[in-house]
Amino acid sequence: MKLVVRCVSYCMLILSCLSATAQIRSLNLTDTTYVPMVDETVFYNHNYIYKARLDSIEKTVPLSYNEFVQKYIDIYAGRKDMMGKMLGLSGYYFPIFEKALKSYNIPEEIKYLPIIESSMNPHAVSRVGATGLWQFMFATAKGYGLNMDNFVDERKDPIQASYAAAAYFRDAYEELGDWLLAIAAYNCGMGNVNKAIAKADSRDFWEIRRFLPMETRNYVPAFIAAVYVMNYSGNHQIKTQKPALLKNTDTIQVSRFVSLTSLAEAMNVETEELLNLNPSYKKKIVNGTEDAPKRVILPKVNLASFTRIYELLNETEADLDRHVILASNDGRVKRKARSASAAKPAVVYHKVLQGQNLSVIADKYHVEVQDLKVWNNLKSSSIVPGQRLKIFNNAESRHAAKPFKG
Secondary structure, eight states, rough: OHHHHHHHHHHHHHHHHHHHHHHHTTBBTTTTTBBBOOOOOOOOOOOOOHHHHHHHHOOEEEEEEEEHHHHHHHHHHHHHHHHHHHHHHHHHHHHHHHHHHHTOOOOOOGHHHHHHHHOOOOOBBTTTOBBTTTTBOOOHHHHTTTTTTBBBBGGGOOHHHHHHHHHHHHHHHHHHOOHHHHHHEEEEEEHHHHHHHHHHHHOOHHHHGGGSSSHHHHHHHHHHHHHHHHSSSSGGGGOOOOOSSOSSSEEEESSEEEEHHHHHHHHHHHHHHHHHHOOTTTTEEEEEEEEEEEEEEEEEEOOOHHHHHHHHHHHHHHHHHHHHHHHHHHHHHHHHHHHTTSSSOOOOEEEOOTTTTHHHHHHTOOOHHHHHHHHHTOSSSSTTTTTTEEEOSSHHHHHHHOOOOO
């Protein structure tokens, strides 16, 4: 009898150890860096208060309630420090996300996605190289008009990357016809989602879920849970934490190379403050030119500060070189600054990339959509990948290219 009791006790000990190991594994992070994995065990602890709450905040994106969503609600509701930071950052980032999403007619709820993608950290980089708030891979970012070069990585630009993400969701929804499937595609690609649809013979995410990569199976429930916790943080004793980012800002366009360090000195603010507001600039240098001015976000300042900024932006070339060299510690930057502003050909040709539309291309070249249509004899706004578009670089050639109206 004692032997039987000891065997039972030993088995229970092994089971408890296995359970603990499973819990530890459930905290492992995937390539998105921030979505924890959970096990697929049977779950009986449904809480229909959570279902009622999700139903009450549902708008366009279906906010389903099931055991998978519940597990992620438990995880995120337990991460009070992290979610408190998300609440604080949302005051700065959500208006940016909302504006970009609205421009493509994408549901506002998608603004919660960067919480599970990057914890709203513009410098987040996954193990496979996905970068920024929206975690764009290099090739996808290029395909949606984002620029990555020696000076800038627009995947880290909250504004540019948000418009690229909105364009991706437009394309995903047009192809898949369902917002949960579009969210899944954002994680694993439209090809994988279409394969899962074919295998399951269904377009319901919860039906095709078992045919998706493990990370994507968890990605959609994690998104729904993040939406829930952000809306019902008070019910889980989560307090908003004040972010380092300033909500009151101004925007200027810079058409020359400018050191962010020098700009901070002119404004009498910390350089780190400017870097936080402008995370896409790699070398603390804004590489603007007359043909391609660059946006700089500034803390809202008084008239005296704007006077100093104006003086900085209108310094002589010698002063400009000095500031750029100080910022970069690289004399080659000076030569790049001069060559970048050299005369460009009157006409350039743009090869349309997957996901690009006339608005994106017009913004890239700082021209109007109507100009693109006139220059290329387009009857509508429809363009296709691989199509070559003519773009004029200066006012004289642009005028000459426009037909006279009789």
